[in-house]
Amino acid sequence: MGPPIFYLSQVTRQFQGLTALAEVNLSIAAGERVALIGPSGAGKSTLLSLLNGTLLPSAGQVTVLGQDLRRLSPRQRRRVQRQIGTVYQQHHLVTNLSVIHNVNAGHLGRWSLAKAAWSLLWPQSVEIAARALAQVGIAEKLYVRTDRLSGGEQQRVAIARVLVQDPVAILADEPIASLDPARAHDLMALLCRLTEQSGKTLVISLHDIEYAFQYCTRLVGLRQGQIQFDAPPAQVTDAMIHELYRLEQPVL
Numbered sequence: 001m002g003p004p005i006f007y008l009s010q011v012t013r014q015f016q017g018l019t020a021l022a023e024v025n026l027s028i029a030a031g032e033r034v035a036l037i038g039p040s041g042a043g044k045s046t047l048l049s050l051l052n053g054t055l056l057p058s059a060g061q062v063t064v065l066g067q068d069l070r071r072l073s074p075r076q077r078r079r080v081q082r083q084i085g086t087v088y089q090q091h092h093l094v095t096n097l098s099v100i101h102n103v104n105a106g107h108l109g110r111w112s113l114a115k116a117a118w119s120l121l122w123p124q125s126v127e128i129a130a131r132a133l134a135q136v137g138i139a140e141k142l143y144v145r146t147d148r149l150s151g152g153e154q155q156r157v158a159i160a161r162v163l164v165q166d167p168v169a170i171l172a173d174e175p176i177a178s179l180d181p182a183r184a185h186d187l188m189a190l191l192c193r194l195t196e197q198s199g200k201t202l203v204i205s206l207h208d209i210e211y212a213f214q215y216c217t218r219l220v221g222l223r224q225g226q227i228q229f230d231a232p233p234a235q236v237t238d239a240m241i242h243e244l245y246r247l248e249q250p251v252l
């Protein structure tokens with residue numbers, strides 16, 4: 001097995017005195033499909049933000065593609081960050097622009113300002129955008145205004161934008177939370193297919209654990225900022241899940 005894509009050693013992240021993650025150790029290799037599960041506030045989004053460098057740790061070390069993000073200049077850090085694509089539940093699309101502009105935003109880290117500006121008038125890299133849209137199953141929407149699409153289609157545009165970026169790893173924060181079960185399964189299957197085909201790594205936070213069991217190769221259970229278990233689905237028992245989501249008993 002090659003060097004890990006993500007490596008966290010004793011990572012703690014605090015927000016104004018609140019500890020969102022505490023002394024987390026985690027190593028994720030190329031091609032893994034890792035689900036982050038656990039109750040609200042467990043630290044799943046915080047962990048994803050550490051993996052893509054949106055947040056830096058308060059203590060400990062986060063290594064992405066062999067680079068310690070805290071030791072890099074902003075420019076070097078951006079170069080590493082471009083290799084990590086993130087799909088958010090709120091898709092962060094500019095909905096009054098056509099789909100192609102939103103997909104092309106995946107190039108922005110690499111394009112010059114002039115090319116980016118020019119692309120607003122004359123879309124560049126049409127073929128690449130069209131291929132990405134075909135991969136997510138909405139090839140015909142290339143020139144449609146983004147706000148004319150359904151929520152599920154907009155989610156696919158967000159994934160196409162990440163594909164154009166051609167990242168080594170895809171992170172997804174609750175990507176199926178607003179979808180009905182049929183569309184949620186469809187999207188999970190799509191994310192698996194896209195990452196499996198190209199050997200990309202997938203790290204995905206999920207509220208609905210059924211999808212984690214069905215589609216991921218590894219489940220990381222987070223509770224109160226700590227990893228409670230880290231195992232393949234076949235080794236995760238009902239008792240472990242029950243314990244993960246257990247409500248705290250109020251102190252009387």
Ligand SMILES: Nc1ncnc2c1ncn2[C@@H]1O[C@H](COP(=O)(O)OP(=O)(O)OP(=O)(O)O)[C@@H](O)[C@H]1O
Pocket residue numbers: 015016018019020038039040041042043044045046047
């Ligand atoms: N920017 C922030 N400022 C202050 N506190 C934060 C910030 N981001 C997260 N937190 C806190 O850190 C803890 C972990 O939050 P996080 O969003 O990572 O959890 P989560 O497991 O993703 O929850 P959910 O499933 O509800 O999205 C929570 O107590 C949250 O309130």
